[in-house]
Amino acid sequence: MIVPLEHVLVLALAVFLMGAGCALLRRNLIMILLGVEIMLNASGIAFVGSSLAWRELHGQAFVLFIMGVAAAEVAVGLALVVYAHRRTGRLDADHFSKLRE
């Protein structure tokens, strides 16, 4: 491998952390969804790198799975966000807090 596996994993970790930060620290629903997307892609990076390092094709195949799952999840998530926005006119995550005591 041209790039050592450790570097790829570090990249994946960095992207994961950025995605996590985006999901946790932002209040806008769409930004949270973006963060989740980024985290999914980070895991995809990790899969690709490992697949290359261990010469296993399953890793690459799994990335395709992840992309599919990510697309489906974003579709459903955005649909919910759009519906929520239409109902309340707000996209603030803290606004939707009825699931409490």
Next chain:
Amino acid sequence: MVQSAAILALILPLLGFVFHVAAGRFVSRRTVETAACAAILGSLIGACLALAAGWGQAGSVTLFPWFRAGDFAASFDLLLDPLSLLMAVLVGFISLLVHCYSVPFMRGDPGYIRYYGYLNLFVFFMLAVALADNLVFLFLGWEGMGLCSYSLIGHWFHSGERTAAARKAFLVTRTGDVAFLIGVALLFAQGVDPSVSSIQAQAASLSGGTAALLGLLLLWAAAGKSAQFPLLVWLPDAMAGPTPVSALIHAATMAASGVYLLARLFPVLALSPTVLLGIGAVGTLTALWGAASALAQRDIKRVLAWSTLSQVGFMMLAIGAGDPAASMFHLIVHAIFKSLLFLAAGCLIQALGEEHDIFAMGGKLRHRLPHVFWPFFFGVLALAAVPPFSGFWSKGRVLSAVLAQPGAGYTALALAASAAALLTSLYAFRLLLLAFFGRSARTDALRPESVPGSMSGILWPLALLCLMAGTLDLPGHWGASNWLTGVLASAPGLPHGPEGVSEALVALLDSALALAGLLLALLAYGPMERFFPRIPEGARLWNLMARGFGLDGTYERILARPYRSGANLLWLRVEQGLLETASSGAAALLGRASSGVRLWTTGRLSTYLLMLLAGLVLILLIAAGMRS
């Protein structure tokens, strides 16, 4: 023959009780009264037949087994020896007289079914105590007497005072009963079957310490039932009951049952001279205490009550001196004259319309009620031990028994007993003089017709016996044999009495004391009283004596009141306070913790995502830790 007669004697009063409970409401008053008296009459006949038929021998009969577990067995056994049969005859005789007396005495009372029922039941229990062999059966009678006493003292239950007196009697006697049961348990633990016959047979096998302990326990039990120091506080208050009840229960039978128990179980006591001396000391102390208190009473029944416990003290002293036969002699004699005095007092009380104060009685009574006065006079003479009345002989026997014992302790007891005898004579004549010779003007309420002939008629047989009963056990040097001692000596377990110290000396001493008391009483209360210093009947010391030297008050202060306040304290502070707070506090703590955790459910997405991430990190760390 002996056995069936004895069983009949025992069962008839119980059947009377059952009859009254079951059918009393459906038959006439006359029937109830007749049934009650008939049951006792039958019982007396049975007891006399048993005594006559089984003369001098001991027999036993088992009615039926009660319960047993392991080696411990209780059964309804009877031991029929001269002592027990004699006691049964005495109980039957006095009970019969009291029952017949009750018929006119309680003539207006609506609670008559209850009265006769409990009276019959009491006689059954007393006979059970007298005849029982197995100690648990004896205890049945013992406690049963306590129950009947409670019910009869509190017969007029509308009055809070009377029911309080009944409660006190039951509670105080029960403290004695506790010692009885501990004694039974102790006997069983030592391998002795808890029955009178086993004790008489195996007493010698008990170790010294056990015998002493047992003796003390029996003393405490007897002190409870016989109102000896320190459990004497209930008897004066027990006078709240109807007078026939006082005569039967608190003079002749239950009050003496403690002494009877000690006489029955004398072989155990005989093993420990210390215990005997202790019994003598308790008896003498009570004799003095009672006599002194009797001297200061105004209520006629209270005089007689203090007198009773004082005389029972003499009986205890005789046991302590090692002469149970003397004790039994005095028991029989005392039963006769004390019940006579009580019944006569009942006549007086009714004649004066429920007046109890002797200072309200006077000379008019002597003239208008001679048929009450003369028997009362006989009774007083017997109480004061004036020769030739029965009390003289029995008290003489007691004193001579004490004097016959060596040792400084017994000498001291003899001196104290003599002082008590003097006081006895003094208060007896004080009673007589104030009741029948005084100058009170308050005798207008006198209604001689309210004393039916049937009531005062009962007094005569007793009066006669007061004179004659001394012949039961005349000392040897008067020419007659010691009949009673002889009879009782054949009962297993009772030793031959100690040879009396010069009988004539004791007789002289006794008469001297009696006459001295008479003289003093005449001086203080008789026709010559204006020449002599007035008795300070209002002084502090006198009041103290009237209150029984404040023992009752002391118990109230150190036992009853702290117990009551302790109960309230425990209820309010501990149950409702501490424990309730503890459990509610635990619940509240949980509630607060729960509220604290509840803060995590903010409903906000960002919080949940954070927690999700934190949890994931934690799991990964643990997984990493486990792998390495």
Next chain:
Amino acid sequence: MNVFPLLTVLILLPLAGSVAAPAFSRKPAACRAFALALTLAQLVFLLAVIPWAGMPGTVVLREDLAWIPSLGARYSLAMDGISYLLVLLTSFLGVLAVLVSWREIRSRIAAHYASLLLVQATAMGIFLARDLLLFALFWELQLVPVFFLIAVWGHEARRRAAFKFFLFSIAGGLLMLLAVIGLYVAHGVATGTYTFALTDLLASPTSPFLQGWLFAGFLLGFAVKTPIIPLHIWLPDAHTQAPTAGSLFLAGVLLKTGSYGLLRFGLPLFPHAAAQAAPLLIVLGLAALIYGAWVCFAQTDVKRLVAFSSIGHMGLILLGLTVWNEISLQGSVLQMVNHALTTGALFIMVGMLSERTGTRDLTDLGGLWQRIPLFSSFFLLFCLAAAGLPGLNNFVGELLILVGSFEQHPAAACIGFAGAVLILGYILRLVQATLFGLSGAREDLADLTPREAAIVAPLAGAVLFLGLAPSPVLDLLREPVQALLAQWGG
């Protein structure tokens, strides 16, 4: 192993009745008749059929079926003399409970009888089970109907009382269940066989340290039920607020399950731990006796007074169980029955009294002897029985317990004897305040109706019978007690 499952019938009969009762919810009269018929049938079954199959004193009836083989739990029931006696008691009290709630319960009658029958069924299960898991099942199950009995048909503060009862009992039950599982696992690890059966676990080779903890778990579970102070906190409220039938079952049956559990499971399973804990248990038993009697004295609520008296009596039973010799064990079991009868009778009479006068306050009652003499006579009889008067039932049990304890623990026995004075104190106070004194001169009170007499008379008869001729019962107990002693000499 019996051909016909007699013992299961005992459990199934009231269970079936409990399930069937809601069918009568529109017809209260039919429901009452049904419940009465069922409980009477069970009593007859116990008295007639079971002895015919083999007298429980000498013969032990058994049933043993596979239940959860993978866990090693079996459906195992057995009836020896002790179990027979307690089952008979439960059945008898069941009949009385049905009769007592005849007029008292006015709403949701079918549900009430369903609860009563369910309590009876679970109690039978507790007394008959010989498999620890089965026992724990019935133990926990019992709480449900009792909770509803108190919470739905009770008096003014019933909710709180029901919750307190439930929480205390379930906490104790949880600890006991943990101990059961612990014992199961420990035994399995030590011997290789995983089983819940009592007979197999009796000689389990567990370490003393572990035994101590397991015993503590069992003890705490039983201590809540018996009750052992200071875990008695639930009892006064529960007894006071429950309806009369509920109090009857609480005092007569539930409390006995606690002491029975100690007798059958707690003490035999962990002999060494029990021997070490004996001084503590003796002290607690005596403390309960004295404390119960002392607090009783300050009560003004009649039902609460009787409830506290239960604490005292159970303390004495605990003493008898701890001492563990032949005489005291026979006395304890007998006293369990005696206490159930006497205290049950007192609760019944107090219930009748409060139905008539509308009050449970001692300061308002008084002078009943004149107004309702028949009632008062029975009441006096039961009060005297509670006070331990010889010739009545409590005396025999108490005497046997204390005589049995005297040899090894003389001081404890003396204190136990002295407790009689304290008991008499509050009994006389109770009698005085209700029967004697001046009455508050109100309207006429009705004396005992035939139905009430039918409840009270058998109880009085039992009290007298057990007081004067308890030999049949003691004979019933002799062999089971000796068998228990053979397992562990104490």
